[in-house]
Amino acid sequence: MSESVTVGDGFCHKLGLFVIQFAGCESVLLMFLSLLLGISKDECNAVTSGAKVDACSSFIKRVYEARRQEVPADVLRCLTQLGMITKLRNDILHRGVQPDGTVSSFLRALPDRVEIYSVSNETFDRATADLYQISITLGLHHAQIQGAAPELEKLRSFVGKPWQYKPPQPTNNRQKNQNSFQTQPSQPNASEE
Numbered sequence: 001m002s003e004s005v006t007v008g009d010g011f012c013h014k015l016g017l018f019v020i021q022f023a024g025c026e027s028v029l030l031m032f033l034s035l036l037l038g039i040s041k042d043e044c045n046a047v048t049s050g051a052k053v054d055a056c057s058s059f060i061k062r063v064y065e066a067r068r069q070e071v072p073a074d075v076l077r078c079l080t081q082l083g084m085i086t087k088l089r090n091d092i093l094h095r096g097v098q099p100d101g102t103v104s105s106f107l108r109a110l111p112d113r114v115e116i117y118s119v120s121n122e123t124f125d126r127a128t129a130d131l132y133q134i135s136i137t138l139g140l141h142h143a144q145i146q147g148a149a150p151e152l153e154k155l156r157s158f159v160g161k162p163w164q165y166k167p168p169q170p171t172n173n174r175q176k177n178q179n180s181f182q183t184q185p186s187q188p189n190a191s192e193e
Contacts, residue, residue, distance in 0.1 A: 011120075014128075015092070015097070018089075018124040018127055018131075019089070021128045024131070025134055028135045028139055029060075030045065033048065033056055057079040057083065074159055074160060077160075078138060082131075084167050085131060088127060100118075103116070123168075125164075129164045130164055130165045133161060137159045
C-alpha cells in the first residue's frame with residue numbers, strides 16, 4: 001500500500017517548480033523561433049498566439065527544412081525531450097494527479113485505453129532539470145545566432161548532458177480488456193456453405 005503524498009512532503013512545491021520551469025522553457029522556445037525567423041518577439045507572439053509547445057517545435061523543424069538545412073543535433077535532441085516532458089505536463093494538468101502521485105486517464109479514456117502511472121518528487125526534479133538544460137541549450141543557440149558573448153561559454157557545460165527524465169511506462173487496460181470488445185466469430189451463412 002502506498003503512502004499518501006501531502007503538501008508537507010514537498011510534492012506541491014516540486015510540481016510548482018516544474019510548472020514554472022516549463023513556462024520559462026516555452027518562452028525560450030518562442031524567442032528561439034522568433035530569432036530563427038528573423039522577426040521580433042512581438043511579431044512571433046502575434047503569429048504563434050495560442051500555439052502549443054508541440055506546434056512551435058514543429059515550426060522550428062519546418063523552418064530548417066524550408067531552408068534545406070539539418071536541424072542542429074542538440075536542438076533536435078532538446079525538441080524530442082521537450083515533447084516527452086510536454087506529455088507529462090499535459091497529463092498532470094489535464095488528467096490530474098492524485099495525492100498519492102497517480103496520474104490516470106480513467107475519466108477521459110475508453111476502458112481499453114486507460115493509462116495509469118505514478119509521478120513523484122524525483123519525477124519533477126528530473127523533468128525540471130531537463131527543462132533547465134533545454135532552456136540553456138536553446139538560449140545558447142539564440143545567443144550564437146546573435147553573436148554570443150564570451151561569458152555565455154561557461155553555460156556550455158549544461159549542453160548535451162544525459163537526460164534525467166525518462167517517461168514512465170504506463171499500465172493500461174488494453175491487454176486485460178482486449179477480449180471484451182471483440183465480437184464472436186460469426187456462423188457461416190447457409191448460402192456460404
